Amino acid sequence: MIDWHHPRIHERLRCFGLTLFTLGVASHNEFNPPVAIATILVATLLVVRLRIELGIGRDEERSSLERKLRHIDLINALAIVPAALGALALLPRLSDFGCSSI
Numbered sequence: 299m300i301d302w303h304h305p306r307i308h309e310r311l312r313c314f315g316l317t318l319f320t321l322g323v324a325s326h327n328e329f330n331p332p333v334a335i336a337t338i339l340v341a342t343l344l345v346v347r348l349r350i351e352l353g354i355g356r357d358e359e360r361s362s363l364e365r366k367l368r369h370i371d372l373i374n375a376l377a378i379v380p381a382a383l384g385a386l387a388l389l390p391r392l393s394d395f396g397c398s399s400i
Contacts, residue, residue: 301356310351317344330391336384343377 301307324337350366350373358366 304356306351306354310348313344313348313351317341317348320344330387332387333384336380336387339380340377340384343373343380347373 304310320337320341324334324341327333327337347370350369354363354366
């Protein structure tokens, strides 16, 4: 059952939405393997983050909550690397659309 009054419900929904979005991006880039792999890596990290988010209870102890939030921050930092590499792999395709001024 979903606890709609949990203090971190917005973070959980946002993480779930981002996971679905990145899987959609991966499925639309099946002919561009670097982008597909990068988005799958980001989606995997988001699933790990969502699992940590779902493990945060309403009455979580302060030390446990801080540890889980540090893990979430670490996952956010790690997700930047494959996202940036995927974006760099898309740059050559942008020139095909006449956006070479980027």
